[in-house]
Amino acid sequence: MPEKIKIAIAQGATCSGCDIAVLDLDVELLRLFEVADLTFAPLVSDVKLKDVEAMEDGAITICLYHGAVRNSENRHIAGLLRRKSRILVAYGACAAFGGIPGLANVTSRKKILDTVYDDTATTVNPEHTRPQTKYVTPEGHELQLPELDEQVKALDDVVEVDYVIGACPPTREMNVKLLQVVLDFVNGKAPLPPKGMILASERTLCEECPREKPEKVTVDEIKGVDYIQPDPDKCFLEQGIICFGPATRGGCDAKCIKVNVPCRGCMGPTASVIDHGGSMLSAFSSILRVSGSETALPEEEIQRLVAKMRDPLGTLYRFTLPKSLLKRVVSERPPRKE
Amino acid sequence: MTEEFRPRILVFCCNWCSYAGADLAGIGRYQIDPHFRVVRTMCSARVDPEWIMEAFRLGADGVMVAGCHPGDCHYIGGNYRTRRRIALLRSLLSQFGLDPERLHLEWISAGEAEKFASSVNGFIRRVGALGPSPYRETAARTDGVAAEEAAHA
Numbered sequence: 001m002p003e004k005i006k007i008a009i010a011q012g013a014t015c016s017g018c019d020i021a022v023l024d025l026d027v028e029l030l031r032l033f034e035v036a037d038l039t040f041a042p043l044v045s046d047v048k049l050k051d052v053e054a055m056e057d058g059a060i061t062i063c064l065y066h067g068a069v070r071n072s073e074n075r076h077i078a079g080l081l082r083r084k085s086r087i088l089v090a091y092g093a094c095a096a097f098g099g100i101p102g103l104a105n106v107t108s109r110k111k112i113l114d115t116v117y118d119d120t121a122t123t124v125n126p127e128h129t130r131p132q133t134k135y136v137t138p139e140g141h142e143l144q145l146p147e148l149d150e151q152v153k154a155l156d157d158v159v160e161v162d163y164v165i166g167a168c169p170p171t172r173e174m175n176v177k178l179l180q181v182v183l184d185f186v187n188g189k190a191p192l193p194p195k196g197m198i199l200a201s202e203r204t205l206c207e208e209c210p211r212e213k214p215e216k217v218t219v220d221e222i223k224g225v226d227y228i229q230p231d232p233d234k235c236f237l238e239q240g241i242i243c244f245g246p247a248t249r250g251g252c253d254a255k256c257i258k259v260n261v262p263c264r265g266c267m268g269p270t271a272s273v274i275d276h277g278g279s280m281l282s283a284f285s286s287i288l289r290v291s292g293s294e295t296a297l298p299e300e301e302i303q304r305l306v307a308k309m310r311d312p313l314g315t316l317y318r319f320t321l322p323k324s325l326l327k328r329v330v331s332e333r334p335p336r337k338e
Numbered sequence: 339m340t341e342e343f344r345p346r347i348l349v350f351c352c353n354w355c356s357y358a359g360a361d362l363a364g365i366g367r368y369q370i371d372p373h374f375r376v377v378r379t380m381c382s383a384r385v386d387p388e389w390i391m392e393a394f395r396l397g398a399d400g401v402m403v404a405g406c407h408p409g410d411c412h413y414i415g416g417n418y419r420t421r422r423r424i425a426l427l428r429s430l431l432s433q434f435g436l437d438p439e440r441l442h443l444e445w446i447s448a449g450e451a452e453k454f455a456s457s458v459n460g461f462i463r464r465v466g467a468l469g470p471s472p473y474r475e476t477a478a479r480t481d482g483v484a485a486e487e488a489a490h491a
Binding site: 106273274275277278279281282284285286288294295297299302303305306307309311312313316324325326327329330331332333 | 383386387388391392394395408409415418419421422423425426427429430433434435436437443468469470472473476
């Protein structure tokens with residue numbers, strides 16, 4: 001029996017769903033703990049950051065980091081675990097692409113703080129107090145809060161990452177596969193896979209989708225999934241529902257599709273695409289059908305057709321805004337007076 | 339700022355109509371504002387929305403896509419896809435904070451040299467009035483495009 005490896009589960013800007021996804025290994029966890037010790041996992045064990053700081057560099061074999069990077073504490077934890085871990089995994093959509101927290105890039109740090117500490121209807125804050133990063137209590141204790149960053153980032157924008165695992169959260173099947181990779185590595189049965197995206201397909205979700213697909217898919221009218229009862233066997237796009245299948249990596253076993261929910265893209269884009277939203281925009285808008293003659297169609301009609309898509313940015317970049325080409329929202333300067 | 343603003347404009351022209359129109363505009367010696375660069379693609383539908391966003395990321399102030407008139411596409415329906423993509427991309431770009439005027443779609447046939455000249459001139463004038471793209475600052479910080487531009491100037 002070789003010496004046990006050390007694993008860590010670190011948190012960034014996260015909902016902790018990824019922690020739960022790991023716990024969801026249930027009986028498989030026993031196989032994991034036969035070969036591994038959990039050294040740092042704030043959700044399940046009481047190990048402090050200073051204990052990790054005291055470790056030697058590279059002492060942790062594998063660290064799963066989940067959550068985006070959006071404040072000084074996230075950056076500190078990311079940097080620290082990078083130093084202490086031999087293998088760092090960006091685990092889940094937030095660490096991989098910025099995820100849902102990445103949608104904060106549609107606004108600025110100042111606007112977020114203004115909304116939270118001033119503008120909401122239930123807030124009374126006549127002195128416009130904002131959180132301070134340091135505060136010394138009358139008793140002399142120094143208290144610290146992390147500082148919010150201007151922009152949300154994915155883990156590999158901040159530190160070097162060995163493996164990327166998408167999905168929100170990674171499925172149990174993916175975790176079992178990941179466990180097998182770890183076990184094979186520990187027992188010397190197989191070398192580690194090459195760096196980069198792992199546990200995912202190189203094809204799109206449409207390839208593994210169990211639904212009936214016509215030869216040529218067309219969308220007559222964009223419909224919200226909240227307004228109709230989707231047919232459980234027909235292609236979502238064919239029904240007018242925006243489904244991210246054509247632009248999203250497979251590998252999730254089409255879990256959402258199987259329970260009649262369209263794909264929202266948490267596995268991120270395929271390797272040949274940089275911009276997930278742009279890829280989906282291209283695929284989706286190309287199949288919009290118009291009634292009547294295309295040549296006689298005024299441009300306004302096309303505008304009306306695409307305007308049915310509510311919130312294009314939030315829909316197209318639900319999980320990948322920080323990894324998109326434009327990364328964040330900007331504002332035009334007011335025109336210069338001549 | 340005393341220096342006159344020179345917009346950076348990228349024009350995608352399809353091989354069969356608009357590029358020929360641009361060519362004819364050159365032969366016809368139409369006066370065109372020089373602040374634009376042309377990229378020829380086989381069809382306007384070949385212009386991936388990713389390319390347009392990449393252009394803005396690198397600091398383009400405006401992007402124009404020119405293709406065949408509806409009904410004239412060399413590939414029957416390429417331009418129908420283009421017009422949908424551009425329409426959706428314009429609303430996406432305005433959510434990103436860019437003025438949707440910065441992305442322009444124009445149908446230019448192989449014979450419409452004058453239309454090529456006037457639409458490019460008009461586009462450059464409109465983008466010039468909008469001022470530099472807000473993504474220019476991030477572009478200048480992150481890569482050497484601005485420096486390269488300065489070296490050529």
